[in-house]
Amino acid sequence: MAVIQLQDVEKVYRGKVHALRGVSIEVMDGEIFGLLGPNGAGKSTLVKILMTVIHASKVSGTMLGNPIGNRKTLENVGYLPEHHRFPYYLTGKQVLHHYGALCKVGRKERNSRSSSLLTRLGLAGWENKKVETYSKGMLQRLGIAQALMNNPTLLILDEPTDGVDPVGRREIRDLLAELREEGRAVFLNSHLLSELEMVCDRVAIMVKGRVTMQGTIQSLTVDSQRYEIKIAGEMPAWAKEHCSEVHGNMLVCKGNDPSIVQPILDRLRSENITIVSVNPVRENLEDLFMRAVDNTDSPGAIQ
Amino acid sequence: MQFKALLIDAYRQLSAAKLFWVTVGISALVVVAYGSIGFNAEGVTIGFGAYQIESNQLREGSPWARGLYIGIFSSILVNIWLAWIATVLALISTCSIFPEFVHSGSIELTISKPIGRLKLFFSKYLVSLLFVIMQVAIFCVGIFFCVGLRIGEWNPIIFAAIPIVATFFSYLFAICVLVGIVTRSGITALLITGVFWMLLWTIQTSEAVLNRFVIQQIVDIERFDEGIITATEELEKIKTVSSEDFRISKLEKRIESFQDDSEEASELLAELDMWHTPTSWVLTLSPKTAQTIGLLDRWLSDPDGFDIAAIMNGDMSEFEGEELEEFDPTTRGARERETMRRMRVDYENRPLFYVIGTSLLFEGFILGLASWYFCRKDF
Missing domain, CATH: 3.40.50.300 (P-loop containing nucleotide triphosphate hydrolases)
Structure with a gap:
């Protein structure tokens, strides 16, 4: 109620x-x-x-x-x-x-x-x-x-x-x-x-x-859930096509299902690329708040 | 329960202020000073018998002694202490009640409670007035005992000072509340109330002065008309005896002079009326502070006794007594006395509705404005 x-x-x-x-x-x-x-x-x-x-x-x-x-x-x-x-x-x-x-x-x-x-x-x-x-x-x-x-x-x-x-x-x-x-x-x-x-x-x-x-x-925050895979060495050329985003030596796969990262991890291993870390990431309230504020012209101001 | 909570809160707020206790202390001193005046077979005693003033008239049991003692209360203690000094102290004490009440951070706590804004406003207003009522009540109890013990008169009319002074104070406090709510500043509320009080004093004084002039002209015209009638009768009497009497021309000149004076006075009266009538209307619409306080004097005065108010106004007839009977009624002094007498009758005959009713209507209007603002305001 x-x-x-x-x-x-x-x-x-x-x-x-x-x-x-x-x-x-x-x-x-x-x-x-x-x-x-x-x-x-x-x-x-x-x-x-x-x-x-x-x-x-x-x-x-x-x-x-x-x-x-x-x-x-x-x-x-x-x-x-x-x-x-x-x-x-x-x-x-x-x-x-x-x-x-x-x-x-x-x-x-x-x-x-x-x-x-x-x-x-x-x-x-x-x-x-x-x-x-x-x-x-x-x-x-x-x-x-x-x-x-x-x-x-x-x-x-x-x-x-x-x-x-x-x-x-x-x-x-x-x-x-x-x-x-x-x-x-x-x-x-x-x-x-x-x-x-x-x-x-x-x-x-x-x-x-x-x-x-x-x-x-x-x-x-469900839409913001993602997996971040950090690797050592050079980023493979195929990464951009198979991942949502690539930043430096970080691959980002959006989604909350762990199965989405398995093929990428398999491929990285098959190419002998060192996987430093795999982190499931979700937005916290602060990120959510900043996103809500950023979507407007200026923070909070009433006109 | 809510009203009681507001009442207790108002009491705590006021008693937390040192000025509250200062006022109570001074009130107590005034009562003690009043009580120290007494009468014995020789005359008046002051300071609980420390000083003796011998007097044949102001001795124990005499109506003049009663008049003096009651007169000191109604004309000095009420008119000067309660209506001026204590009122100023009460305004200083209470001027911040409403600004504090509507202060950001405190008003939200109160108006978010299950109590209507209008009820809240008037409850707060009434409990603030209770402060003055309480102070005057304590004062009156003291005076009541002083009068009873000193002149043996246990006069309950003394307690009429409580509603009279509270009503008088409420006229000013209404303005204080309106300004306090709008500006949220106690000092501003106090200053504007002070200015308003001075404005009322100016209106009342102007009306009294103009009224005095108007009555004076009416008295003059009546005297001149009486003079014309008397001189005309005398002239006709003389004419029946001899048409060539030397007094005829003198009397004709006198009549002519009276007529001129009467015409001049009539013109002046018309001119004064032009000013007096609108001033009276303004006074009718505004709170009559002096006349409200004057009610006590009216109710407590003894026509056979000693009138301290008249003496304070310069009328020494109480002391001069019989000698006055010898005065020529057409003299300036007699006309002055007649003017003063008529003025007094005029003010004493003004109905209670005129004195208090119209003043309360004004107060109601101001409180209506203040409560409307309070109910509509987003805090």
């Missing part, structure tokens, strides 16, 4: 700046969905439309089965905005209580949930300290705790690892995996590709207000 189903979302600022140009995405129940794209691609705008922070110029679709913009739906959605700012005069616990109350979470539940979340996010012992004394990473973790206060079915996180150290990032990745196991859907908005690659079940790449690619990393 889709927790987010968006069709043809458009956002035009002041009638001339097209932030979103017909975005359609689908996020399934219990998956971690990553939205990536360069700065200014429209990722945050899309998230803010989902959270009613921004009004879309055109939107159709649903979130948790209700139309986009439905306030009641937000009771079951947790949200961590990018560059969030908590009131400086509140303590960590007060932050959780305040935003929990705004989400209509009862007092008893707030008490128990805030304690467990602070412990889960590694903030135990800091609950009664003012947030102005927190580090960037701690604020980020508190932000995630705040997003979980209403025990949401869907969690929308905008750059959750921003400013977090490597250990903290790993903890957040583990937390996201746990949340997925609990059956929650996580919508992750980030430009940290390695982070997304490690946790996301599916991704969408957004460039210039459009979703250019969407699917599992496996399905998006």
